[in-house]
Amino acid sequence: MKRFIHLTYFIFILFILNIPSIENVDRSNFKTCEQSSFCRRQRKYKPDISPYEIDLNSTKIIKNGHLRFLLLNTLKSHIKFKLEIFTLEHNSLRIKINELNPIRKRYEVKYSLVGELKLVNMNITKSDEKQIEVNFGERTKFLLNAKPFRLDLFTNDIFVMSVNSNNMFNFEYYRKKPESNKTATNNNNEDGMWEETFKNHHDSKPYGPSSIGVDVNFLNFENVYGIPEHADAFSLRSTHDSDPYRLFNVDVFEYDILNPMALYGSVPYMLAHNEHTTVGFFWLNSAEGWIDVNYNKLSLKNFFSTNTNFFATQSNTKNNEIPEVTTHWMFESGIFDGFFFMGPTPRDIFKQYTVITGSVPLPPLWAIAYHQCRWNYIDEDDVRNVLNGFEHHRIPLDVIWLDIEHTNGKRYFTWDISKFPNPEKLQDDIAIYRRKIITVSDPHIKKDDGYQIYNEAKTRGYFVKTKDGQDYEGSCWPGSSMWLEFFNPDIFKWYSQRYLFENYKGTTGNLFLWNDMNEPSVFNGPEITFPKDIVHYGGWEDREVHNLYGMLHHMSTFQGLLNRSNGHIRPFILTRSFFAGSQRTAAIWTGDNSAQWSHLKITIPMLLSLSITGFGFSGADVGGFFNNPDPKLLVRWYQMAAYQPFYREHAHIDTARREPWLFGDDNTRLIRQAIEQRYSYLPYWYTLFYKQERQGIPPMLPLWANFPKDKKIFKSEDSFMIGNGLLVYPVIEADINQISVYFPGENTVWYDIQTYTQYNGSETVLINVDMESIPVYQLGGVIIPRRLRKRRSSMIALHDPITLVVALDRNYEAKGELYMDDGYTYDYRRKRELIYRRFTFKNNELRSTSLDTTAKFHTDAWIERIIILGYPENPSRVIINSGDKQATPLHNYQEASHTLIIRRPGPSVTSDWTLSIS
């Protein structure tokens, strides 16, 4: 980015190009399905009868839980495929289809899976020449139809998913390139099979066509979700009149919202939910992908009759029609490696997916607090001034970030010493407040003989190669650059070692990392990324592994940070590009959004889509990266993001400064309050992140995850939940003084977290809002731990007292958890230094018990206050017992709001105690 561009230049450019305005994405930089030849071929493939058939005589039981069949294409009988079925623990099924004897080995992704998958027994209940029926898991089964090939899946005997029921399974086997002669030249490249040109970028396609298409259909469902990353609705929209949703990691400059274009990361994982069941389908494939979504009514008359009984229990079988979501998945290469998660509940689904790909590990406490970033904090003085601003304005802060300009000419692992002459001192000073610093490190390496990293990588041959074996050179921030070949384990390791203190000079244990531009972004590459015929380690083309590059980059960084502390300190890395499995080692953000109300709004569906596909630690740039937010938008953004997992302000270098105190006293106060609310709920957030590590449940959830039967909320994307306790309805419109809030769940009761006003479930209420308002409601039945004391940073507050907010349900009961540990090391795993408490309110008694009695953690933290919401009357006495101690803490009852506040009950958070109210 040029710092000073002359006015005359600007005028001249405008003059010659006649650009009306430079605002949104240049869509012509990215392929449409029509322009991506395999998508074009696959999308139009729809025979009346599928030519694929299973030879049931070939059935082979490899072991219990693993079957193998031959799959044939009756039109090309010489090509044989093998189809393997694995029944996995937790109601999951894996189907792999590959060529039996491919002339070139087909790529299988290994990085996404965590360890060996555990098989469970399958019970073949029926087997004849037409089909085979197998029970597995808990009341789940599949039915494999042989002619044509088709797979039907059932949860609790209800038909939920079907593969190839629309005959779109289409496997392009590897073939020899036809001999070219003059007359046949055109035919040889029929439909872009053997080469393809996009905007002057030629894709040589030396191995020809290799794509796979398949239809996966969700029966009796009206909503499907997931397949991030798209700036689009949460409940996926029909692609009938648009391109399919695209999965291809690219750097999209100033992306548009509400369209299926690809963005920075890809997770080929889709969920479907209805009031009975939640299911999921994950196709592990790292090539470019396209997914069509269509909403249909399926006529049962046309469906084969034996299945009709599976719908009998459904209410909407009138006219013999049921809803169906048909999806058509197309990938450019690789194999079919499909995982079917059978649910049946949302929580089961979260578990099932994260058992396969891993869950977000518990982040350090400070990482879920507030982050201040900008492209760029210019120098040490600037950083110190910003930190002083937070001190002066009494705004809590945990992390300050340094973007690319802190380096010496975009040479990562270096500092611009004219601006940062003493980075260690800076980090040490920041550490006094237990704050952290994060620097950016991108995967492109400046082509410069004077740059040690470049030289070493060049000499050792560590750069990504072109199809001709030359080092691939492209352009990015530093100008001419090369990219590291992370697929090679030696290079992966070497790169990770660059993060060791001895190699990354000027860093201390208080510095963590940010991996940006890792799609990778190549300014002059096709679609601003690598050419597809680049050859990676092992001979794989970028075509086959493209969507993994960013993940390998941040995995290597993670390894480096882990090794830096000998495995003692939890790393933190933020990545822009990601793939299924990235959640194990990095947090992600939604990239370069914009300071517009529409972008504020889209944040909710984008983060929900990420949450349910494994990325529970994600966020969007507060305020919007591009352009200048007006103060109202900025305040609203701070208010919303205070309730989203990753909370970071970030801004483009061309924007005006926007530290929280630059918009007048009122706005400073509003922003401070929003950030303070975040900090007050950190004990709850941290507990939720621990649960996520253990159970795969993301902290930020769609409403239906907690109220799966409430049909009104299946498309909700103006609201979300934090855990099972907080319902958030952020104000996302510019000029409104009322919002409509629907309280989900039958017989539920909700409490405004500020006023304690009660609302009933299944009701829609108009709520008045002003600039102070952050409409958030606590669910009756849930106990939430908070810290109502204020501190400068989260780590400083680590041992501060806790306030319990007990929101009673209609039976005057509630429960909740509190997790605590040292906030930054792995001692919670290695030495089990943690506390995990369960609080239960029942029969006028609040009990604290341990959920993990083998664990212990020393803390001075104590319970300073208990707030009981929805308590019916003023009690005469409150007694607390802990071991042999007894006390009668004072209490105060607020008649109007039915709130009972118990003053200074005083037990340690680590102890068992019982509070009795009479």
Place this chain on the structure above:
Amino acid sequence: MMFLFYVNLATILCFFTSISNGNIQQTVLRGVQTSLLSMYIPSKPFTCLDGSLTIPFEFVNDDYCDCQDGSDEPGTSACPNGQFFCENKGYFGTLIPSHFVGDGVCDCCDGSDEYETIIVCNNTCFELAQKFQASRDAQRALHAAGVEKKKQILASTTTNKFGRQFSQKHLDELEQDLKILEKELKEKEELKRQVEILENAAKEKHKKLCEEKRTMQDVSLRNNQMHEMFADLDTNGDSLISIDELQKHTELDTNQQNEFTIEEVRSILGSDSVNLNEFNTTIFDQISNSYRQLPEPTRPTPEPTPLPEPSIDSMTTQSPSLETFIDEEDLTTHTRSSYKYEDEDDYEEDHHRESKTLATSIEHEKHIHDSVAPEYDDETKKLMEIAEEARNRYHEIGEKFLSIKHQIEDLKKQSTVDAGPHDEYSPIIDQCFDYEEREYTYRICMFKTAKQISKGGGSEVIIGYWDSWCGPKDNKYLKMKYSNGATCWNGPPRSLIVTLQCGIEQKLTDVREPSRCEYTIIFETPLACDENIATTSLHSDHVEF
């Protein structure tokens, strides 16, 4: 914080009210500021300082927040909004937020805020006091010396307020001259108008004759050139011009300070490649002026010649949507035009109109660059000469008129500049100061303009025109604002805040750009030195990070 009212307080207090945790080993009056000690009397119930609640005195500093204003917990971190008083013996007593208490950071120089934590805070009060004393002495000395210097400067200057009033006489004379010139200008204009009528009629006639012929020549010439250029550019012969192909033509780089980057090339091409047709319609006309054939590949590339800056006038006629930028550009080259007087801008308007007419013809010439200029017949030539003569006269008088008018404007402006509460900055009105940095020289002409001058040669960029004093309410004259400079690419108009500081020499220091195109700089000058500081003591401030 919660508003609490406890029933049956007296009886309940007999019980053990808490399982003992938290910090109740209080030193009763910890953190209370000296001036408020009378409000905290251990034998009496305590009333929150905002009067909202009365609580037993035992609740003061018992590590639980009862008062909304935090006044019951000055010595603990229980209240989010309380204040802790650091006694800081030997230094100044200071108030810090009570949530700094026990947070592991030594905030009081006597360490009293960390009484409950294990960290050891060194008592730095003595050191601080010494430092403070030294710094105060240094300030005093600086301001004393500065004030002396200031007096000298003020004594030797003639353009103080008094002097500026004196120039009223000069101003009157100038205004008299201006009136005479204005009259003369009108006469010349009338004369010019008359001869131009004749001239235009003759030219119009001639023009019609030539037009058809010219158009034909024009089109075919352009077409030939376009094809030639396309073929030349398309080095790989694929009938497309790609970024690499165009990038070799560094002479097309409008910003010669940087290398000719791919983005820049793309911005010319508008995409990654163009075919002949696209080239014809969108590219050719823009690059034809600066385009050069590449030398033989074996020879080293010659220094690219920078593209001549596009003429402002020619741009004026291009697109109305550019107007805002044109204005900025106008300002950078004709700074005077920002000082327009409503009743005296006839000439300027005419002048403007004039240049527009002129621009059309330049634009026209550009299109016919190589074709033979139309030859006028003798009669027309004669008329044109006469008209030209009349125009020259008109411009001559016009220039004089403008020059006097601007002198008047400057004088008026100078006399209206707010040069400080005691007019102490009048000596530097219009004085220019430079600050040298790696890439740029920053030049501020006080109460006038601020510029950024590239050291690599070439352009000056206006980063702001004198706007106003913009210090904080209680010290308005601390900062100067220069605003409305040249607009940034994708950004705001440039602007600059100058912070004035007492110094012995007059100099600029520490230029910064905290936000894109928003600059700050410090100006040291004796004129900012303060007699009061030179003679009295400074007030202390809480020392921060």
